[in-house]
Amino acid sequence: MTDKVIMGTGSYLPERIVTNDDIEQAAVDFDRERAGCTLDEWCRKQMGAVQRRRVAPGEGTSDMATRAAERALEDARVNARDVDFIVLATITSDHRVPPTAALVQRDLATSARFLQLDSACTGFVDGLMVADGLLERLGAETALVIGTDAMSHYLDPQKFRAQTIFGDGAGAVVLRNGLDGGYGVKAYSTGSSGSDGYMVAVPAGGTKKPITEEVIARREQYMELALKVIPPFGVAKMVQATNEVLAHAGITNEDVDWVVPHQASCNIVTDTAKALDVPLHKFILNFGEVGNTSAASIPIALDEANRLGCFRDGERLIMPAVGAGMAWGAAYLVWHDYRRAR
Secondary structure (H helix, E strand, C coil), rough: CCCCCEEEEEEEECCEEEHHHHHHHHHHCCHHHHHHHHHHHHHHHHCCCCCEEECCCCCCCCHHHHHHHHHHHHHCCCHHHCEEEEEECCCCCCCCCCCEEEEEEEEHCCCCEEECCCCCCCCCHHHHHHHHHHHHHHHCCEEEEEEEEEEEHHHHCCCHHHHEEECCEEEEEEEEEECCCCCCEEEEEECHHHHHHHECCCCCCCCCCCHHHHHHHHHCCCCCCCCCCCCHHHHHHHHHHHHHHHHCCCCCCHHCCCEEECCCCHHHHHHHHHHHHCHHHCCCCCCCHEEEEHHHHHHHHHHHHCCCCCCCCCCCCEEEECCCEEEEEEEEECCCCHHHHC
């Protein structure tokens, strides 16, 4: 079995920036007098959010995914025609059918076989595992792994809490097979608990509860969050996923150079760092600027850090995630400085 190596990264964020003040102006359930502060002050204290991005009218999940994929391919110096597989994770498809992955394949003008995962915040880690297995079992060379979500589609504009958490965006990596030198993805961990699925839910819009006038009146087409239990659950599972992948890789937390976590919130990431006893300066954190972009969260942070030159050849990275399902997982890899090696 050969290790799969990241050979290019890319990301895309919509142009529209939504601030905490913007959300306060639209929300009807935030009371300054009761909170004792502005929504901006509340957000910065509670979760660390400053701003996030929103898709423009007519801009879809597939558009963001295509832009991120194009940038990853350019970074890898790989032509889209040479891609064997596209593995895309999203819960906010442009349409129910065709899947977003099909539209990305079309827009990239490639014949790559596409698969779509209906994964949320763990989607990128899930996508890496699937792409890894496909490349290995079918003897292929190159895969695009994409996480893309327009979470604003599920947010009630009248309610401030979810609005302050989630953003829209896409991230992608080019995964290549069979590079010597000890680089690549070395280990994974994964887990899930359907009995906890109520923590993050969109009650209506599926086959069991289609959209009706009554559903719309009850605003059940929007996301519901169990915000009292999500933070401790999130920290516990991020820690569990990290410890499990470290054990699978045969290393300790002291061996880790960087953690690129799912950006659930600044507080969840900070508490995870404390629980793992890993210095916070080793964590890539961009939640304050982009929010929780679901399946796009890890690859956006990875691309931003990569383009800033944060990762050095041979450094060890952990990418843990937890999210709707509920599900959790992590990937461990040894970074290859592919730009320097050219």
